[in-house]
Amino acid sequence: MLFLSQLINGLQLGSIYALVALGYSMVYGIIMLLNFAHGDIIMMGGYFALVTYAASSNPLLAVVATIVGCVVLAVAIEKVAYKPLRQAPRISLLITAIGISLFLQNAAQLIWTANSRAFPSTSIIPSITFKVGGLSISLSVLVTIAVSVASMVALTFLVQKTKMGKAMRAVSEDTEAAQLMGININSTITFTFVIGSFLAGIGSVLYCCRYPVVNPTLGSLLGLKAFVAAVLGGIGSIPGAVVGGFAIGLAEVLFTSIGLSAWTDAMVFAVLIIMLLIKPTGFMGRSMTEKV
Amino acid sequence: MMLKVDDIHVYYGNIHAIKGISFDVNEGEIVSLIGANGAGKSTILKTISGLLRPKTGSIAFMDQDITKLDAHKIVHQGLAHVPEGRRIFLKMTVKENLEMGAFTKPEATKQDFDTVFERFPRLKERQSQVAGTLSGGEQQMLAMGRALMSAPKLLMLDEPSMGLAPILVEQIFDIIKTLHDAGTTILLVEQNAGMALEVASRAYVLETGSIILQGTGAELADSEDIKKAYLGG
Ligand SMILES: Nc1ncnc2c1ncn2[C@@H]1O[C@H](COP(=O)(O)OP(=O)(O)OP(=O)(O)O)[C@@H](O)[C@H]1O
Ligand SMILES: [Mg+2]
Numbered sequence: 058m059l060f061l062s063q064l065i066n067g068l069q070l071g072s073i074y075a076l077v078a079l080g081y082s083m084v085y086g087i088i089m090l091l092n093f094a095h096g097d098i099i100m101m102g103g104y105f106a107l108v109t110y111a112a113s114s115n116p117l118l119a120v121v122a123t124i125v126g127c128v129v130l131a132v133a134i135e136k137v138a139y140k141p142l143r144q145a146p147r148i149s150l151l152i153t154a155i156g157i158s159l160f161l162q163n164a165a166q167l168i169w170t171a172n173s174r175a176f177p178s179t180s181i182i183p184s185i186t187f188k189v190g191g192l193s194i195s196l197s198v199l200v201t202i203a204v205s206v207a208s209m210v211a212l213t214f215l216v217q218k219t220k221m222g223k224a225m226r227a228v229s230e231d232t233e234a235a236q237l238m239g240i241n242i243n244s245t246i247t248f249t250f251v252i253g254s255f256l257a258g259i260g261s262v263l264y265c266c267r268y269p270v271v272n273p274t275l276g277s278l279l280g281l282k283a284f285v286a287a288v289l290g291g292i293g294s295i296p297g298a299v300v301g302g303f304a305i306g307l308a309e310v311l312f313t314s315i316g317l318s319a320w321t322d323a324m325v326f327a328v329l330i331i332m333l334l335i336k337p338t339g340f341m342g343r344s345m346t347e348k349v
Numbered sequence: 350m351m352l353k354v355d356d357i358h359v360y361y362g363n364i365h366a367i368k369g370i371s372f373d374v375n376e377g378e379i380v381s382l383i384g385a386n387g388a389g390k391s392t393i394l395k396t397i398s399g400l401l402r403p404k405t406g407s408i409a410f411m412d413q414d415i416t417k418l419d420a421h422k423i424v425h426q427g428l429a430h431v432p433e434g435r436r437i438f439l440k441m442t443v444k445e446n447l448e449m450g451a452f453t454k455p456e457a458t459k460q461d462f463d464t465v466f467e468r469f470p471r472l473k474e475r476q477s478q479v480a481g482t483l484s485g486g487e488q489q490m491l492a493m494g495r496a497l498m499s500a501p502k503l504l505m506l507d508e509p510s511m512g513l514a515p516i517l518v519e520q521i522f523d524i525i526k527t528l529h530d531a532g533t534t535i536l537l538v539e540q541n542a543g544m545a546l547e548v549a550s551r552a553y554v555l556e557t558g559s560i561i562l563q564g565t566g567a568e569l570a571d572s573e574d575i576k577k578a579y580l581g582g
Binding site: 220223224226227230231233234235236237238239240241242 | 425432448453
């Protein structure tokens with residue numbers, strides 16, 4: 058029973074990591090950028106939810122404001138900071154992303170101070186607990202898992218079946234060839250950022266409901282763990298990000314449950330190092346060689 | 350005149366790759382550009398399709414200036430470019446590759462597919478196969494089929510015979526002739542000068558970024574210089 062409840066706990070955390078990892082992976086897939094500002098977008102989302110809820114006492118509005126806020130912010134960052142570097146070396150782009158990350162953390166600190174604020178988690182998802190046999194599951198856990206899985210199914214459909222999704226795959230595989238098909242690269246990249254930050258907005262609300270404290274560094278560790286999840290699954294791969302997210306979430310809960318909670322963060326990075334040593338392309342990352 | 354290239358100069362950083370080239374393609378022609386490795390053939394096609402920008406000079410397609418138009422907009426004008434090395438989407442299926450070829454249309458119609466499948470029956474059998482698992486010849490057919498999905502007015506082919514066995518080269522050139530007979534105007538880049546001159550209405554010979562000879566396909570095929578340099582005696 059304890060095992061089962063820990064498993065569900067791990068699935069909840071894992072589904073949040075998976076949502077965040079998807080944003081990392083999709084952006085990497087399309088412009089080869091490790092978008093280290095991704096976690097900080099989520100942090101900003103936490104504040105958007107907090108502020109909107111404080112002003113309106115409307116949970117739905119708070120959720121919508123978080124998602125819209127994350128999307129607008131991410132698209133603005135792409136336009137202002139990343140787009141001018143399209144032809145620049147990848148390292149310039151990476152350094153810019155780190156700069157944006159620091160900028161967002163400092164901006165949040167300036168606006169909302171460095172003090173942690175309580176997140177109205179129970180107002181957004183009521184704290185109801187279901188008892189199934191000897192197992193108790195909270196509504197928040199169920200909502201998190203259900204919303205994440207639904208988002209991933211919708212994303213898979215979008216990427217596999219829609220015209221825009223196929224264009225995204227084409228651009229991420231061969232930008233030049235995609236242009237020769239008549240695909241507008243810039244709007245495809247913007248679209249990718251919209252999707253990634255939409256998922257980040259959802260992830261932001263769910264994460265803050267699980268750990269109901271918002272502060273300017275909230276996104277750093279979450280972002281890093283999601284990054285590890287993306288690498289673990291094979292960066293650029295969508296199913297890989299999902300598998301990686303769940304793997305990290307489950308491993309973290311497992312570590313905590315055997316009394317090694319102080320070691321969970323170290324464990325996550327050990328996983329990254331081991332993975333990079335034995336299989337740098339990740340679980341699902343495949344390298345296909347061109348035939349002549 | 351369908352395509353008019355007027356005195357273009359193209360650079361890669363400091364490298365002056367195309368040094369003032371002018372040529373044109375009339376509706377219904379097959380025009381071949383031939384020349385050795387590094388002569389600048391691919392650079393010219395990439396400049397026409399908007400992947401590269403000329404420093405000076407101009408390019409007009411269907412009497413419209415396209416010199417500064419973005420690559421994806423040029424495709425919408427009816428100009429398709431099958432790049433060197435095919436550049437099909439290896440991780441996507443054959444069908445998805447063809448759909449991408451029809452990206453300029455609201456959607457790929459059954460008729461678009463049927464037209465391409467009629468020309469390349471092999472692609473029909475392999476529709477749901479991932480393109481990376483196709484043979485080299487099949488990949489070339491897919492690259493051409495993909496370009497035809499947009500029903501282009503002008504089709505630019507960059508070394509379609511590269512790396513193919515002689516029998517497949519014959520087959521590819523037969524397809525080029527069929528496409529031409531069906532009314533498609535073609536700009537063909539080849540190192541296989543013999544085949545390229547045989548199908549060409551007119552041809553241009555390129556050497557290190559400049560045109561050194563031009564004429565009808567037959568004239569150039571008979572020229573002693575060409576025989577020596579490109580046709581093996
Ligand atoms: N990306 C690039 N950066 C720098 N120089 C380049 C680049 N691409 C091509 N060049 C140079 O420009 C010149 C023309 O190259 P291009 O690829 O157009 O030749 P080509 O005629 O297509 O040759 P091939 O028959 O081998 O395909 C060559 O000297 C080449 O080295
Ligand atoms: Mg070439």
